[in-house]
Amino acid sequence: MTSGTDELLELLRGHQPEIHASLTPGQFDRYRGAVRALRAAGDDIRAVRVAVRGVRQVLRALPPDSEPSRLLRQVRSPVTAAVLPDTDRLESLIRLLESVDWPALEPASAELARGVREWLLAAPARGADRLGAEASADPGGAALIRLTDGEGTARYPDFQFDPDTGEPRPVVQRINRLLLADQDPWGAADWWLGGNEWLSGTPAALVGQVPDEELTRAAHALLEEGAW
Structure with a gap:
């Protein structure tokens, strides 16, 4: 069964370009830090829940009419025991965040990316x-x-x-x-x-x-x- 945490990871991995284009450099750095905190939580369910809330909190800065923001509102909150993230999904997202030099995009460049x-x-x-x-x-x-x-x-x-x-x-x-x-x-x-x-x-x-x-x-x- 896919947990709300895994649904969140799939959303983040699949919409990384839009997330980056919609956040300021400072916001994006905080977002990357929140994802790393999720990895650092390991199998501590309470720590994972705190980390997931941290990720979602940072992403509140997304424009409410953007696709990632709209989809984020549909992702289940990690309120059940099935909250530990799938390791492969999480590591894939971490690799994506760390392997690409994400420069700050001007509005015109962000529109081009979309x-x-x-x-x-x-x-x-x-x-x-x-x-x-x-x-x-x-x-x-x-x-x-x-x-x-x-x-x-x-x-x-x-x-x-x-x-x-x-x-x-x-x-x-x-x-x-x-x-x-x-x-x-x-x-x-x-x-x-x-x-x-x-x-x-x-x-x-x-x-x-x-x-x-x-x-x-x-x-x-x-x-x-x-x-x-």
């Missing part, structure tokens, strides 16, 4: 109920890009899957791991679905059309340029 997110969500995708056997065994793993829409529903871009078998394409899994798709699924999706000068095309549209090694080299080229 526009990019909407564009990525508009790409053909499937829900968790349509994952093949292999993907279903590890739906949140580093090998698949998992985006979360405005309703909190997980969406897996279709290009990741073989159209005949429905299973994940191995080359996509390899590149997703290179791009740290578990830590920054939006950035990984942007690489796949955006134009790529190295390939003279869109990587997602070229899967199966060009050699797998060429796609992999393009991903390595991005990493070597330090643009990731």
Whole structure:
């Protein structure tokens, strides 16, 4: 059974760009500190409840009409014994917070970030109920890009899957791991679905059309340029 704490972690992980764009630098630092306090609470249920309240309190600074704020109001409070967070979910969020240099965004940049997110969500995708056997065994793993829409529903871009078998394409899994798709699924999706000068095309549209090694080299080229 998923606890309210885990629902909160999923919301935070799936909406990290909007949360960052909506908070001031000081507020975002306090938010990161509150998440770290949740990890430090360990298996002390009382400490976890205090830490979760701390996270929610910091997030009161979010605009009330923003998606994260609206979804946060729907997340159950940790009032039952089933409050301890799932370790993998929590560590995934911690990695995301610590692996990305989150600069302060100007309003125009924040609006651009939201526009990019909407564009990525508009790409053909499937829900968790349509994952093949292999993907279903590890739906949140580093090998698949998992985006979360405005309703909190997980969406897996279709290009990741073989159209005949429905299973994940191995080359996509390899590149997703290179791009740290578990830590920054939006950035990984942007690489796949955006134009790529190295390939003279869109990587997602070229899967199966060009050699797998060429796609992999393009991903390595991005990493070597330090643009990731």
